[in-house]
Amino acid sequence: MSTMNCFSAPDAAVRSTPIVALRAGDLAAYLATAADTTRAWVGAAGFLAAPATALLVPGADGHPALALAGIGDADDPLALAHLPLALPEGVYRLSDDAGxxxxxxxxxxxxxxxxxxFDRYRKPARAPARLALDAQAASLADAYAQLKASRLVRDLVNTPTEDMGPDQLEAVVHRIASAYGGTVETVAGDALLQRNFPTIHAVGRASHRAPRLIELTWGDAAHSRLAIVGKGVCFDTGGLDIKPADGMRWMKKDMGGAAHAIALAQLVMSRKLPVRLQLLVPAVENAIGPNAFRPGEIIATRKGLRVEVDNTDAEGRLVLCDALTYAAEAEPALMLDFATLTGAARIALGPDLPALFCNDDALRDSFATAARAVRDPLWPMPLWQPYHSYLRSHVADLANSGPSRMAGAITAALYLERFVPASVPWAHVDTYSWNDVERPGKPAGGEAQSLRAAWAMLRQRFGVA
Structure with missing residues (x-):
């Protein structure tokens, strides 16, 4: 996993280089009051304070006197994200100078x-520059908790399935439960049938690693109940409707929803949100084997609805529907689920915008408002009821997919909605959980998307103890 070696406790005895953050429009005013040598160096280097740029200005002793950081917006959480790997190794601090x-x-x-x-399998080429900041200070505790949670999502998604299968995902839940006083119960293998979780069992039964439903509970039973559900498909071959090679290449990330749910649960517990938390992770591998579930099968669900399997590659909604039904039985005050559910959401919104579906307008608006406030974007999408026709089955209550390629993200959300009582406020986030390319603060690989938005919404809704 990754190591948090990028901060340094403030220490007057340790030499640190001040960072002056500048927008392009502020550069001239800054240079007007700067030393002649600084103006000359900036001009010679052609530094224009463009976003995601940096320039070290040398001092008379040959050591850096300061670092100039080009930023686009001081309120952007990623304004300085380019610096840890753009600046030379060493200790830096935020400057009190103009900027x-x-x-x-x-x-x-x-x-x-x-x-x-991500350094689990190879040593990084270099260590990041360190920022002199008391990361443990009370005023920074919430930001540090969000950072830890975001990096946890990245670590879990980046880890290949051999080291992050259903059993290892369960171990992660046990670890955070132990750290924050939660309890864990797991229903695995054929016990899923005995406990009435048939769709989770059906999807995962062909794997050599047993499917399971992992449940973590935490908090005071007198508090409002919060249910968080995450799709934990640790690898998705597509099942008998097998994916082509390019579609299967990155399917280690198909448990990105579970990674978000686990990380959000960690935030809830570490920050002592006054809720009764229930975390549910249906963890499976959608594998191919002699007992793999087949297209055309009719599968029972915990809710009692019968589902016709139109496509075994629409498996995420199958494992989620039993978990959502189970969560709803306790009548939570709020239910959230996260899932890398559809390619259609990526086609509609691209890789950076998770799709948000809610059965409650006030919840939708508060979630979207929180996302804008913390610069963690998502986009509200409609639960357009006429599209239920795309999930029609001639032999069962509904199908898990259909022949039309229309409105794929919406129909997947509509499928899930069938398992959520209208009386329970529910939000479904269809997230990519991945960066295809390298950008400042967004390295290629696993990514936390809408996690900070969800946390901001929960803080506003339930308050912090």
Whole structure:
């Protein structure tokens, strides 16, 4: 997993280089009051304070006197995210000199995201530059918790399935439960049938690693109940409707929804949100074998609805529907689910915008408002009821998919909605959980998307103890 080696406790005895953050429009005013040598160096280097650029300015002793950081927006959490790997190794600090003031919480978050390197299988080429900031200070505790949760998502998604299958995912849940006083119960293998979780069993039964439903509970039973559900398909071959090679290549990330749910649960517990938490992770591999579930089969669900399997590659909604039904039985005050559910959401919104579906307008609006406030984008999408016709089955209550390629993200959300009582406020996030390309603060690979937005919404809805 990644190591958090990008911060340094403030220490007057340790030499640190001040960082002056500048927008392009502020550069001239800054240089007007700067030393002649600084103006000359900036001009010679052609530094224009463009976003995601940096320039070290040397001092008379040959050591850096300061670092100039080009930023686009001081309120962007990723404003400084390019610096940990753009600046030479060493210790840096936020400057009090003229420039754009960066909130320390945003600096901590952006620096930690920009310094991220997944080092489980190879040593990074270099260590990140370190920011002198008291990451454990009470004023920064929430930002640090969000950073830890975001990096946890990246670590879990980046880990290949051999080391992050259903059993290892369960071990992660046990670890965070132990750290924060939660309890874990797991229903695995054929016990899923005995406990009435038939769709989870059907999807995962062909794997050599047993399917399971992992449940973590935490908090005071007198508090409002919060249910968080995450799709934990640790690898998705597509089943008998097998994916082509290019569609299967990155399917280790198909448990990205579970990674988000686990990380959000960690945030809830570490920050002591006053809720009764229930985390549910249906963890499976959608494998191919003699007992793999087949197209055309009719599968029972926990809710009692019968589902015709139109496509075994629409498996995420199958494992989720039993988990959602189970969560709803306790009548939570709020239910959230996260899932890498459809390619259609990526076609509609691209890789950076998770699709948000809600059965409650107030919840939708508060989630979207929180996302804008913390710069963690998602996009509300409609639960357009006429599209239920795309899930029609001639032999069962509904199908898990259909022949039409129309409205794929919406029909998947409509399928899930059939398993959520209208009385339970519910939000479904269809997330990519991945960066295809390298960008400042967004390294290629696993990514937390809408996690900080969800946390901001939960803080507003339930308050912090």
């Amino acid at each position: 754009s003031a960066i909130d320390p919480s945003l600096a901590l978050l952006g620096w930690g995201l920009g310094a991220y390197q």
